Amino acid sequence: MPKPIRVLVIDDSALIRQILTQGLSMDPEIEVVGSAVDPYIARDKIVQLRPDVLTLDVEMPRMDGVEFLRKLMPQYPLPIVMVSSLTQRGKQITIEALEAGAVDFVSKPTSNVAQGMNNMLSELRKKVKTAARANVSHWKNKTPSQPGAQATMSSSALAESTDKVIAIGASTGGTEALKRVVCKFPATAPGVVIVQHMPPGFTKMFAERLNQLCAMEVKEAETGDRIRSGRILVAPGAKQLEVVRSGGMYQVRCEPGEKVSGHCPSVDVMMNSVAKNVGANAIGVMLTGMGADGSEGMLAMKNAGARNIAQDEASCVVFGMPKVAYEKGGAEKLVPLENIAAKVISMLTEK
DSSP, rough: OOOEEHHHEOOOOOHHHHHHHHHHHHHHHEEEEESSSSSHHHHHHHHHHSSEEEESSSOOOSSOOHHHHHTTTTTTTTOEEEOOOSSSHHHHHHHHHTTTTTTEEEEOOOSHHHHHHHHHHHHHHHHHHHHHTTGGGGGOOOOOOOOEEEEEEOOHHHEEEEESSEEEEEOOOOHHHHHHHHHHHHHHSSSEEEEEOOOTTTHHHHHHHHHOOOOOOEEETTTTOOEEETTTEEEOTTEEEEEEEEEEEEEEEEEOOOTTBBBSHHHHHHHHHHHHTTTGGGEEOOBSSSTTTTTHHHHHHTTTTTEEEEEEEOOSSSBBBHHHHHHHOOEEEEEEEHHHHHHHHHHHHOO
């Protein structure tokens, strides 16, 4: 039997530390090796206990989770799962924590606390196991990332690409990867649709954050929104996003639905609709993420004439979704994260 995953729990609430410790310890593959009341104590325990994964409360006195991450990750990169509150402030800090290197997050329940806590602990156990396999080594000695230089397109090439659609799927590690791709798109780039696995509320906050950083307009998608040059639409949490054609333009439809490939929103749902309604005018991109969501949809896109790429293993936090998309034949090439924006732009202008 493999060695259990060693976890350090960091939370200023004694009750929450106890609940998380007991909940994680229910899984024989996980061993909670200690807990800490704040990041200062945690720092010493990390050196002493050498945990494989941390769980970290988003909002804490003395130093919040984001500040701790920004100090820790460049010196001692560790996979971290944030425990987030559903307040606006909690959501905002969670998005910042993902930017600062956290692998994933779970939300504390607000209603039906007993059942909600059981669901949260089940989700946390899964995400701790995913985090244990995550690659966070690229955070070593890293300075906080700034949006990179924009990829450039000539105005003549742009005039010919206005009917194009760029479809991007991502999951674990995807918020930072997406930022580093779309912030390089010029304001005149074709319309983009994104599925990032995230619950309701967080997708809106994530879209607003990207909108502050990108040359393109970014918003959480709503039914009827037009996909057009200069705009990025992010699928809302708990709704399936489909691309539909209306006359001479593309729009999105966002509706609650069953999980597909384990997710709502699902990359497969989005990419299958792109294959059906956009065909050869689309470009697909698969970024870091656990599992296989999007591999069927990306293959359908390729069969409809689209060009597709996926993120390479070395730059992925979790090389799951890109790996399967490439192995199934949907993605024609694996590309380092830093080169994806430029590759997409060059594919748009290739004859």
